[in-house]
Every structure is written in C-alpha cells, then in structure tokens.
Amino acid sequence: MFDAALQGLMGILQWKAFAMMMIGIVISSTLVAMPGVGSKTAIALLLPFAFVLEKYEAIALIVSVWAVSNTANSITAILFSVPGGGGSQATIMDGYPMAKNGEAARALGAAFTASAIGGVLGALALLAAIPMVRPLVLLLGPPEFFMLVMMGVVMVGALAGKTPLKGIAIGVLGFAISLIGIQSQTGTPRYTFDILYLFDGIGLVPLTIGLFAIPELISLAARGKTISNVDLGDLSAGRLQGIKDAFKNWWLVVRCSMVGVWVGIIPGLGSSVADWFAYGHALQTCKGASKTFGKGDVRGVIAVDAATNAKEGGALIPTLAFGIPGSSTLALIFGGLLVVGVTPGKEILTTQLDVTFSIIWLLIISSILTSVLCLMFTKQLAMATMLRPTVLVPVVLAMAVLGSFAHSNRLEDVAVMAIFGVLGYFLRLGNWPRPPLLLGVVLGPLAERFMWTSYQIYGYGFLVRPGVLIIAAILVVSLAYPMWQKRQAERAQKAEVAAGGES
Incomplete structure (x- = not known):
C-alpha cells in the first residue's frame, strides 16, 4: 500500500497532471459556482478530453472539478442566498444572515476553512475504508436505508424552530410535491395532468432557486438597500475570525465530516441530503443552537461545509469498491475512469491501487488549494454584499434564470422557479419555514423507493429487523431530546421568574 500511495502521489505531481488539476479547480470555482450549473455539467463538458489525456492527467482534471465543487457552491449561497448547487442549500440558513449582518468575510472564511x-477528513475516511469497505457497505439493506431517510425527516421539525407544527405541515407539502411525475416502480403517472414536463417531476434546482433566491431578491429590491445591513468593517479581521471559528469548533467539524462521509457511502443520498443531515445534527447538539441557528450562527455554516466536502470521500467508497455510483455525477466520473482503462471494483483495489491513492491525494490537495485560493479573495467576495440593488438584483436574477434553464434546457424550469419564488415570498411573509419543504422534496423519492423495495423483499417484516429497530430507537431519542431540552429551559425560566418575584 505504501508503494501504491507513493506512486499515486508522484502521478498527480507530474507537471501535466498538476496543471490539469489546477484547471479543474479554476473551472469548479467559477462555472460550478453559478446556480444550477453544477459539477455534473462541468464534468460532462470536460469528459471528451479524457480520450486524449494520459491516465493521471484525465483523472486529475475530472476528479478535481467534482472534489472542490462544494467549496465554490458556498459563495453565492452566503452572499446572495442563491444555492450554487445541491450541497449549498443549508449554507443559506446561517451564511446569508451573516452576510446581512455585515459578517460576509467571516462566513466565507469559516466556510472555506471547514471545507478544506x-x-x-473525507479523503482519510476513504483511505481507512480500503481494507474494510465491503462489510461496511453491505451492512445495511433497503429497510435500514429507509429508516435513515426517516431520520432526515426528523430534521424537518428541528429546522422549524419554535413552530414545529408549521414545519411538519410544510414538510408534508414537500413530500406531496415529490410525488409528481412517473412512479418509478409501476410507471404510473401521478399528478401530471397530462403535462409532458411534469412526467419527470419538479426539478430540484429551479425549485430551490425559486424558494430561496427569488424572495430575497424581491425583498432586496423593495427595501432598496444593500444586502449587508451594517458596515462590513475590517474584512481581513473578519476572514481571520472565520478561520479561527472553524478551528475553535474543531469537534463540530469532525462530527459533521463523519456525517458527510456516512451519507456519501449510502448510494442515492448525496449532497442534497448531507448538508441538511449535518445542519440538523449541529442544531440538536450545539449549545444554544435553537436560539441562534437561522439568525447568523457561524456554527451552522461550519457544520454544512465540513459535511458536504467530506461527503465526496465517502461517496467514492461504493463507487470504487463495487462500481456503484452514488449519483449521476459519480456515474460520469465512473465513465471517465473507464475511458482511461481503469475499472472500478476489484482491480482498482488490487492491481490498480495506485489510481485509488491518486484520487485520495487529489481530494486532499485540491481541497486545500481551493480553500487557500478562495481565502485569498474573501475580501473581494465580501464586498459584493455592498453593491446597490439596482446593480445586484438584475445580475443575480439573470444567474437564477440561467441556472434554472440549465437544469434541463427547458423554459418550463424557469416557470417552476417563478412559481416557487412567489410561494417562497408568501411563506417568508407569513413566517412559515421554507427549508422543510425543500427537505420533503429531496427525501420523498428516496423514502418511497427504499420503502417499496423493503416491502417487496421482506413484506411488513422489514419493520422489525434489528437494524431498523436500532435506527428507530435513535430516531425516538432525536425527537425526544430537543423536547426535553425545551422543557428544561422552560422550567429554568419559570424558576428564575419565581425567584425574582420572591426577592
């Protein structure tokens, strides 16, 4: 393994391979940061170059674009409340409020450091998984996957803050929206109303952009003021504070990185779930989070960005070990490996182990380089929050429209963005939480697929499998613990009031 690790490192450090990695980083930090474009589009555009490049050069180009895409996604999420991709949706929750509070540089500094x-940590998890990956992946079946998705549903109530009933109602609406389209197991159209576009369901990218970006743009235009409500102050100090925040909350970074790795291991979940799992975990475990999360708590940014970047290492475990791509983006990378003569599975863990290590080195080096480059330009990025709405709104709106259209090159996606933009605006006015709706849309198809498969294999008996019962117990604790915390806080407050009255 030592020889393979050294050979993989030397392969990546060849000047042509290193240059391809830098090109991939630049492409990822610019093109991928645009809403709706994403790493999948960038990799698809670059894949033809794999035919004319050497093995390490092609791997460096393709993998680097994917490996650092989540770092770039955070830029627009924090500055403009526009998610650059699926993994940056939860970054908006605290990143954008920090930008509004004049702490954009601090939020970006924390996000880039946590991403690195x-x-x-994700790459190291992949390294550690090499000798024991098979029992790890085969441990869980569809019933356990179903229960893990249900754990994500628990986050719906947690993300709703002081209004859990509103959160549950909006989450159910999200599940209902996820039912639109062709039922994958039976091929039956549901709620399509004979509209061809709806046969594929509602696109997640235009829905997300509409739900989060459009309401903020409307509010920004109506207010007539810049995004930041206060002076940005010393941007260098803000960036440095963000870096310190990430290291100060090192245990949160480690925990959420492990959450990201675990989500990445499970095929089909991906970054659209990893960020919410990590955010929900931080919300339930960080001291005082119920009062500060959603209002500009840097820990919310740190948790999400650590998880989404660590997820990539976990996602590669089933892809490389068993040839099971966990997402469409990984399927493209799978195709790129085949183009250069690398077959995921037994070969890549035995005779071509150097390729596995080259990918691990790529994850480490590209993550660090990207974060360093982004930190160098944090001041310039943060200053974008001071642009006048007359300049900013048209530019961001154009990006939102372009990102929605790029999802599937159909004008209907732009219409979906507009519809959910209006819905999101009225939800914002009524203080209804928007994240549970998005979470319901993301988790709905996964829950349905795993439940269907579980029933087909085990019948109702899947509900009493040991793994299901263990996860169910964790689920109950996850529900009960926040309620117990809230009750304790209420008792303490009543005791303080009573003590004050006696004095």
Missing part, C-alpha cells in the same frame, strides 16, 4: 478540513 472536511475534504481532508
């Missing part, structure tokens, strides 16, 4: 650490 998460990327390294």
Whole structure:
C-alpha cells in the first residue's frame, strides 16, 4: 500500500497532471459556482478530453472539478442566498444572515476553512475504508436505508424552530410535491395532468432557486438597500475570525465530516441530503443552537461545509469498491475512469491501487488549494454584499434564470422557479419555514423507493429487523431530546421568574 500511495502521489505531481488539476479547480470555482450549473455539467463538458489525456492527467482534471465543487457552491449561497448547487442549500440558513449582518468575510472564511478540513477528513475516511469497505457497505439493506431517510425527516421539525407544527405541515407539502411525475416502480403517472414536463417531476434546482433566491431578491429590491445591513468593517479581521471559528469548533467539524462521509457511502443520498443531515445534527447538539441557528450562527455554516466536502470521500467508497455510483455525477466520473482503462471494483483495489491513492491525494490537495485560493479573495467576495440593488438584483436574477434553464434546457424550469419564488415570498411573509419543504422534496423519492423495495423483499417484516429497530430507537431519542431540552429551559425560566418575584 505504501508503494501504491507513493506512486499515486508522484502521478498527480507530474507537471501535466498538476496543471490539469489546477484547471479543474479554476473551472469548479467559477462555472460550478453559478446556480444550477453544477459539477455534473462541468464534468460532462470536460469528459471528451479524457480520450486524449494520459491516465493521471484525465483523472486529475475530472476528479478535481467534482472534489472542490462544494467549496465554490458556498459563495453565492452566503452572499446572495442563491444555492450554487445541491450541497449549498443549508449554507443559506446561517451564511446569508451573516452576510446581512455585515459578517460576509467571516462566513466565507469559516466556510472555506471547514471545507478544506472536511475534504481532508473525507479523503482519510476513504483511505481507512480500503481494507474494510465491503462489510461496511453491505451492512445495511433497503429497510435500514429507509429508516435513515426517516431520520432526515426528523430534521424537518428541528429546522422549524419554535413552530414545529408549521414545519411538519410544510414538510408534508414537500413530500406531496415529490410525488409528481412517473412512479418509478409501476410507471404510473401521478399528478401530471397530462403535462409532458411534469412526467419527470419538479426539478430540484429551479425549485430551490425559486424558494430561496427569488424572495430575497424581491425583498432586496423593495427595501432598496444593500444586502449587508451594517458596515462590513475590517474584512481581513473578519476572514481571520472565520478561520479561527472553524478551528475553535474543531469537534463540530469532525462530527459533521463523519456525517458527510456516512451519507456519501449510502448510494442515492448525496449532497442534497448531507448538508441538511449535518445542519440538523449541529442544531440538536450545539449549545444554544435553537436560539441562534437561522439568525447568523457561524456554527451552522461550519457544520454544512465540513459535511458536504467530506461527503465526496465517502461517496467514492461504493463507487470504487463495487462500481456503484452514488449519483449521476459519480456515474460520469465512473465513465471517465473507464475511458482511461481503469475499472472500478476489484482491480482498482488490487492491481490498480495506485489510481485509488491518486484520487485520495487529489481530494486532499485540491481541497486545500481551493480553500487557500478562495481565502485569498474573501475580501473581494465580501464586498459584493455592498453593491446597490439596482446593480445586484438584475445580475443575480439573470444567474437564477440561467441556472434554472440549465437544469434541463427547458423554459418550463424557469416557470417552476417563478412559481416557487412567489410561494417562497408568501411563506417568508407569513413566517412559515421554507427549508422543510425543500427537505420533503429531496427525501420523498428516496423514502418511497427504499420503502417499496423493503416491502417487496421482506413484506411488513422489514419493520422489525434489528437494524431498523436500532435506527428507530435513535430516531425516538432525536425527537425526544430537543423536547426535553425545551422543557428544561422552560422550567429554568419559570424558576428564575419565581425567584425574582420572591426577592
């Protein structure tokens, strides 16, 4: 393994391979940061170059674009409340409020640092998984996957803050929206109303952009003021504070990185779930989070960015070990490996182990380099929050429209963005939480697929499998613990009031 690790490192450090990695990083930090474009589009555009490149050069180009995409996604999420991709949706929750509070540089500094650490931890997790990956992946079946998705549903109530009933109602609406389209197991159209576009369901990218970006743009235009409500102050100090925040909350970074790795291991979940799992975990475990999360708590940014970057290492475990791509993006990378003569599975863990290590080195090096480059330009990025709405709104709106259209090159996606933009605006006015709706849309198809498969294999008996019962117990604790915390806080407050009255 030592020889393979050294050979993989030397392969990546060849000047042509290193240059391809830098090109991939630049492409990822610019093109991928645009809403709706994503790493999948960038990799698809670059894949033809794999035919004319050497093995390490092609791997460096393709993998680097994917490996650092989540770092770039955070830029627009924090600055403009526009998710650059699926993994940056939860970054908006605290990143954008920090930008509004004049702490954009601090939020970006924390996000980039947490991304670098998460990327390294994800790569190390992949390294550690090589000798024991088979029992790890085969341990869980569809019933356990179903229960894990249900754990994500628990986050719906947690993300709703002081209004859990509103959160549950909006989450159910999200599940209902996820039912639109062709039922994958039976091929039956549901709620399509004979509209051809709806046969594929509602696109997640235009829905997300509409739900989060459009309401903020409307509010920004109506207010007539810049995004930041206060002076940005010393941007260098803000960036440095963000870096310190990431290291100060090192245990949160480690925990959420492990959450990201675990989500990445499970095929089909991906970054659209990893960020919410990590955010929900931080919300339930961080001291005082119920009062500060959603209002500009840097820990919310750190948790999400650590998880989404660490997820990449976990996602590669089933892809490389068993040839099971966990997402469409990984399927493209799978195709790129085949183009250069690398077959995921037994070969890549035995005779071509150097390729596995080259990918691990790529995850580590590219994550660190990307974060360093982004930190160098944090001041310039943060200053974008001071642009006048007359300049900013048209530009961001154009990006939102372009990102929605790029999802599937159909104008209907732009219409979906507009519809959910209006819905999101009225939800915002009524203080209804928007994240549970998005979470319901993301988790709905996964829950349905795993439940269907579980029933087909085990019948109702899947509900009493040991793994299901263990996860169900964790689920109950996850529900009961926040309620117990809230009750304790209420008792303490009543005791303080009573003590004050006696004095």
